[in-house]
Amino acid sequence: MTAETNTEAPKKPAPADQESFLSVFTRNLWASNNVLITTLSIVLAVIIGAVLIVVSDADVLAKFVYFTARPSDALNASWTLISEAYADLLKGAFGDPAVFQAWFDGTATWQEAFAPLSETLTYAAPLVFTGLSVALAFRGGLFNIGAQGQAVLGCVVAGAAGFTFGLPIVLNLVVALLAGVIGGALWGFIPGLLKARTGAHEVITTIMLNYTAALFLSWLVIQKGVQAPGRTDAISKSVAESAQLPSPGGILRVHLGILIAVLVTAGVAWLLKRSAFGFEIRAVGANPHAAQTAGISVGRTYVLLMAVAGGLAGLGGATQVLGTAYALTPAVAGNIGFDGLLVALLGRNRPWGTFFAALLFGALRAGGNRIQSYAGISLELVTVLQALIVIFIAAPALVKAIFRLRAARVTGAGTSLAKG
Amino acid sequence: MRPVRGKRIVAILAAGGLTLAAAACGEAPAETPAASGSTAAAAAYKACMVTDTGGIDDKSFNASAWAGLQAAQKEATNVDPKYVASSSEADYEPGLRNYVSQNCNFILAVGGLMGTATTKIAKESTKSQFGIVDSGSESPNVYPMQFATQQAAFLAGYLAAGYTKTGKVGTYGGLKIAPVTIFMDGFADGVAHYNTVKGKKVEVLGWNKAAQNGSFAENFGDQNKGKSITQTLVSQGADVIMPVAGGTGLGTAQVAKDSGGKVSVIWVDQDGCTSAAQYCDVFLSTVVKNIEEAVKEAVVKGAKGETLSATPGYVGNLENNGVSLAEFHSFDSKVDAALKGELTTLKADIIAGKVKVESASAPK
Numbered sequence A: 001m002t003a004e005t006n007t008e009a010p011k012k013p014a015p016a017d018q019e020s021f022l023s024v025f026t027r028n029l030w031a032s033n034n035v036l037i038t039t040l041s042i043v044l045a046v047i048i049g050a051v052l053i054v055v056s057d058a059d060v061l062a063k064f065v066y067f068t069a070r071p072s073d074a075l076n077a078s079w080t081l082i083s084e085a086y087a088d089l090l091k092g093a094f095g096d097p098a099v100f101q102a103w104f105d106g107t108a109t110w111q112e113a114f115a116p117l118s119e120t121l122t123y124a125a126p127l128v129f130t131g132l133s134v135a136l137a138f139r140g141g142l143f144n145i146g147a148q149g150q151a152v153l154g155c156v157v158a159g160a161a162g163f164t165f166g167l168p169i170v171l172n173l174v175v176a177l178l179a180g181v182i183g184g185a186l187w188g189f190i191p192g193l194l195k196a197r198t199g200a201h202e203v204i205t206t207i208m209l210n211y212t213a214a215l216f217l218s219w220l221v222i223q224k225g226v227q228a229p230g231r232t233d234a235i236s237k238s239v240a241e242s243a244q245l246p247s248p249g250g251i252l253r254v255h256l257g258i259l260i261a262v263l264v265t266a267g268v269a270w271l272l273k274r275s276a277f278g279f280e281i282r283a284v285g286a287n288p289h290a291a292q293t294a295g296i297s298v299g300r301t302y303v304l305l306m307a308v309a310g311g312l313a314g315l316g317g318a319t320q321v322l323g324t325a326y327a328l329t330p331a332v333a334g335n336i337g338f339d340g341l342l343v344a345l346l347g348r349n350r351p352w353g354t355f356f357a358a359l360l361f362g363a364l365r366a367g368g369n370r371i372q373s374y375a376g377i378s379l380e381l382v383t384v385l386q387a388l389i390v391i392f393i394a395a396p397a398l399v400k401a402i403f404r405l406r407a408a409r410v411t412g413a414g415t416s417l418a419k420g
Numbered sequence B: 001m002r003p004v005r006g007k008r009i010v011a012i013l014a015a016g017g018l019t020l021a022a023a024a025c026g027e028a029p030a031e032t033p034a035a036s037g038s039t040a041a042a043a044a045y046k047a048c049m050v051t052d053t054g055g056i057d058d059k060s061f062n063a064s065a066w067a068g069l070q071a072a073q074k075e076a077t078n079v080d081p082k083y084v085a086s087s088s089e090a091d092y093e094p095g096l097r098n099y100v101s102q103n104c105n106f107i108l109a110v111g112g113l114m115g116t117a118t119t120k121i122a123k124e125s126t127k128s129q130f131g132i133v134d135s136g137s138e139s140p141n142v143y144p145m146q147f148a149t150q151q152a153a154f155l156a157g158y159l160a161a162g163y164t165k166t167g168k169v170g171t172y173g174g175l176k177i178a179p180v181t182i183f184m185d186g187f188a189d190g191v192a193h194y195n196t197v198k199g200k201k202v203e204v205l206g207w208n209k210a211a212q213n214g215s216f217a218e219n220f221g222d223q224n225k226g227k228s229i230t231q232t233l234v235s236q237g238a239d240v241i242m243p244v245a246g247g248t249g250l251g252t253a254q255v256a257k258d259s260g261g262k263v264s265v266i267w268v269d270q271d272g273c274t275s276a277a278q279y280c281d282v283f284l285s286t287v288v289k290n291i292e293e294a295v296k297e298a299v300v301k302g303a304k305g306e307t308l309s310a311t312p313g314y315v316g317n318l319e320n321n322g323v324s325l326a327e328f329h330s331f332d333s334k335v336d337a338a339l340k341g342e343l344t345t346l347k348a349d350i351i352a353g354k355v356k357v358e359s360a361s362a363p364k
Helices: A002-011 A014-018 A022-028 A034-055 A058-066 A073-095 A097-105 A110-139 A145-166 A169-197 A202-220 A259-276 A277-284 A288-293 A297-323 A338-346 A351-375 A377-394 A396-403 A413-417 B001-025 B035-042 B061-075 B089-101 B112-124 B149-163 B178-198 B223-237 B246-258 B277-282 B291-303 B336-354
Strands: B046-049 B081-084 B106-110 B129-133 B142-147 B166-171 B201-207 B240-244 B262-268 B283-289 B315-316 B322-324
Touching: A002 A034, A034 A058, A034 A073, A034 A377, A034 A396, A034 B061, A058 A073, A073 A110, A073 A351, A097 A110, A110 A145, A110 A259, A110 A277, A110 A288, A110 A297, A110 A338, A110 A351, A110 A413, A110 B336, A145 A169, A145 A297, A145 A338, A145 B035, A169 A202, A169 A297, A202 B129, A259 A297, A259 A351, A277 A288, A277 A297, A288 A297, A297 A338, A297 B089, A338 A351, A351 A377, A351 B081, A351 B089, A351 B178, A377 A396, A377 B149, A413 B336, B001 B035, B046 B061, B046 B089, B046 B283, B061 B081, B061 B106, B061 B291, B081 B089, B081 B291, B089 B106, B089 B112, B089 B336, B106 B112, B112 B129, B112 B142, B112 B322, B149 B166, B149 B178, B149 B240, B149 B283, B149 B336, B166 B178, B166 B223, B178 B201, B178 B240, B223 B246, B240 B246, B240 B322, B262 B277, B277 B283
Parallel strands: B046 B081, B046 B106, B106 B129, B129 B142, B142 B315, B166 B201, B166 B240, B240 B262, B262 B283
Antiparallel strands: B283 B322
């Protein structure tokens, strides 16, 4: 493999003009680039997922017992199962053609037709923020495992602001969102400061702060004044309607959060590429010693960076509580912080990459709900599918080896990822 | 490199093929038209359940509710049960909605935290019949199933107080949530009742009803945590312990087993001698909360076409056997007859309302 790439790389430029456009195109298409590797990772995960779907279904598996006697039974059953499962995944994530047809015929409403897409965006919105949080910190050379804790604190503060202040419309929402950002930023600031001042490793401190945040939340929701009146279980008062993110309502759960996510992604992209602080982040991330020598205060960058990353994750938590949950419970943040890690990895720590990775994860979650409900395939399988995609992306060499991709001349992704 | 790899692949394929062939040489069954499916489908009563975030294998209410659906299928064969597990609270609404769009006849939500989502979807889809375990109902098409668990736990407290040799009994919970603390409230009250009746001073460790505060494992599956909490309680002198913590409680059973008969355990939810049979010889009794039966009855009723009315819904209590104190099993000979008699009377008194058992977490 390696020998082959070494000999091929220098040869490439010379015969280019003699080749047909098509062969150049296919060769470049098949050279290892991020888009191709990501796509192939998804393909591989889907194939392995298909095997797992078959293996996990007792009825279909039973047909394999007499495979040699009548293979058609096993193959047909497997094909039906797999195709239905993946069809449900797509229908659950993007929409069911049958419902669209019914909408055109007038037997279904447009809300029903767009409900799956709305689910995808609903699940994706908080993941964009937590993903950006991890990605941004990573560009500065910090591994922010604490997105979960920061998101939880974002939930707590945003939720508390949402049911406490009772401000007029619009203002209430803005205040609650900002409160979420501040909560998360505080939870990011602490490990940043510890790192800058004492050298305490951010991985350890953020993990510990995850526990602290989670336990704080489960303590807080059963306190008087926070717990919903008349309830003895762990649920807080509901966020005031004026502090909820606007949503079409009904079966469409999608809310303003996804639009904010687009804006924030653009903002982070600008921050990284165009601003002085973004330059400092990248310089410190590339080589802290060199950055120090060049006159950048590494400690200050770490503290600021972690606070900003925390604020992003906090905003993710805020969208969760103001957009879908409307009340605090011990599990209100779900797994958005840890999923954010995967999203950032999948998006190669680039802002827009992270955004689309979050959309993919949202689609998988929304489709996963439908797979589980309609095809009766366990939700864990969808989680495994997500995990497989990430494993293949985290190990580009594996995908390259499996598909025998040529090495591209310039590789951008491998370098930044290999450092974790 | 290539040829070697090629051979290796061939070898692997050959070996795999042989094993597959060996495993797959069974007889094909005769072709039968899928008649069973179509007849059942004709009048199928689709009972669809959405678990809360505990998942289907929580050894607690989700598992019990699912067992209830399966039991219903045995009783009424047209019942077609299925479930989805929620991995986060954001999954409740889509889970319920997906079942509405699949035209499920009975959509069961499990756990009080699903209350808000269930009410919301029930109001949107007024034609669907819903059910919810461990929560009240605010919508006419939601059939609530609640349990006056404190009544059975009261008996358990009385039993523990009568059985203890050290004069101290203990309890702890998995999480400080209503379905857990209701057991602890009843237990503490049962002990207090014993003290008033007998003029004794049996102490309860691990739960203070007035302050609503006590020991919690913060976990429903960590046996080691259960062990360490239990050891603390035992070292403080408790010899009867009631863990209300699902799988965490197995740690307590282990400590009891290691104690060589000094410590005994009162189990919860499902009879310990069935749900954790390996520890049957340390279970003094079990505070049974019969979710399985309640769900089964509701579904069977629904499948027969009877209406499930939201008010009053179902409240399991000692009278209708929705909650109960299980048999003593291996402790049958060790619990003296007088105590057994008193428990029977007490049960009758609670049913008659002569003895009131209250809990902040009780269904209203």
